[in-house]
Amino acid sequence: MIASPTSVDLDRALAPAGSAAASFARLWQSLWVAPYLAAPLLELCRLTLARLHRDPAEMAAQNPHLESGTVGAVQREAVLAGTAHRSAAFSADERAVLEFAESYGLDPQTIPDATAEAVRAALGDAGLVFLIEALGCLDGRMRAARCLRDFHGVTGLGGSA
Amino acid sequence: MSARPRVDGPPQHSGNAIRDSALGRVPETLEEIIALNGAVWRRSLVPPALLEVIRLRNARTVNCVYCKSVRYREAREDGLTEARAALVGEDYANSELTRREKLAIGLADAYLGFPAGMSRELALALAAEFSPEQVASMFVALMTFNFTSRTAVSIGGMPEEPLPVTLISVEATAG
Numbered sequence: 001m002i003a004s005p006t007s008v009d010l011d012r013a014l015a016p017a018g019s020a021a022a023s024f025a026r027l028w029q030s031l032w033v034a035p036y037l038a039a040p041l042l043e044l045c046r047l048t049l050a051r052l053h054r055d056p057a058e059m060a061a062q063n064p065h066l067e068s069g070t071v072g073a074v075q076r077e078a079v080l081a082g083t084a085h086r087s088a089a090f091s092a093d094e095r096a097v098l099e100f101a102e103s104y105g106l107d108p109q110t111i112p113d114a115t116a117e118a119v120r121a122a123l124g125d126a127g128l129v130f131l132i133e134a135l136g137c138l139d140g141r142m143r144a145a146r147c148l149r150d151f152h153g154v155t156g157l158g159g160s161a
Numbered sequence: 162m163s164a165r166p167r168v169d170g171p172p173q174h175s176g177n178a179i180r181d182s183a184l185g186r187v188p189e190t191l192e193e194i195i196a197l198n199g200a201v202w203r204r205s206l207v208p209p210a211l212l213e214v215i216r217l218r219n220a221r222t223v224n225c226v227y228c229k230s231v232r233y234r235e236a237r238e239d240g241l242t243e244a245r246a247a248l249v250g251e252d253y254a255n256s257e258l259t260r261r262e263k264l265a266i267g268l269a270d271a272y273l274g275f276p277a278g279m280s281r282e283l284a285l286a287l288a289a290e291f292s293p294e295q296v297a298s299m300f301v302a303l304m305t306f307n308f309t310s311r312t313a314v315s316i317g318g319m320p321e322e323p324l325p326v327t328l329i330s331v332e333a334t335a336g
Contacts, residue, residue: 017205017297019204020200020302024304108311109224125168130190136308136312143304146276150281153284154288
């Protein structure tokens with residue numbers, strides 16, 4: 001059994017917060033249909049952050065925004081192993097996005113200009129901003145989900161661990 | 162941190178800080194981000210002063226120069242004076258902040274850790290002081306503040322510190 005919540009099913013745990021939670025959920029949904037970044041690549045960004053957060057539940061979570069098998073096993077394993085940057089399974093643009101996600105996950109203050117420029121060249125200005133927004137959502141949801149798993153596990157309030 | 166903004170805001174100025182920033186380049190998410198900010202400040206289940214404590218703790222940890230310099234008028238009117246805002250620092254645990262404010266900072270620090278995670282002691286203390294709905298509400302607010310500040314840092318172009326404290330109202334960032 002996969003521990004819950006994770007970033008992909010967090011909204012049910014946050015729903016008691018009311019309209020702000022509903023707004024955050026709508027923002028999250030919109031990321032998976034926006035035109036800047038294909039959903040499978042966004043999922044690989046999520047897995048990049050999951051690895052950095054060392055969160056087995058996140059790494060095992062099944063993303064309902066993707067059909068099964070949409071992300072290839074080779075790409076998935078490379079991201080989870082931290083070897084995407086030297087894997088031939090990715091295009092140069094995909095590597096640029098994943099490298100940006102890695103830097104963002106470690107510390108947004110240290111994102112190299114060359115890394116950001118490579119993403120801008122691949123996705124354009126709006127695409128770069130969108131990627132930053134998406135990573136912020138992903139990272140925040142992972143953090144909140146992890147804390148809520150701990151909170152629910154100790155208190156028995158609000159969910160199942 | 163990039164000294165120059167990686168992306169500029171749109172050429173038209175609306176007076177809304179979010180709409181006029183680089184986030185204005187992404188119409189697919191812009192309106193929901195503005196709505197989210199408004200919902201956090203207007204319809205959260207904890208008072209504005211407590212939200213501001215959480216926001217300032219996040220700003221300090223993420224090191225967003227803008228976020229650290231801003232104060233929300235709604236929180237000031239709710240009792241978070243500048244002197245109290247200054248207590249949201251390293252030695253907050255020994256400060257005159259209330260127990261609820263200190264627990265909210267504990268929640269923020271649990272979230273902001275790398276990796277994130279909450280101790281048993283903190284979970285039990287939060288459950289004794291806040292309802293589950295309020296805990297969820299604080300996480301939504303924290304995710305929103307964290308999302309905004311990390312976005313600002315990632316886009317770059319932060320000014321040198323220190324900036325003067327600037328009082329703003331929620332209307333500046335919400336619809």
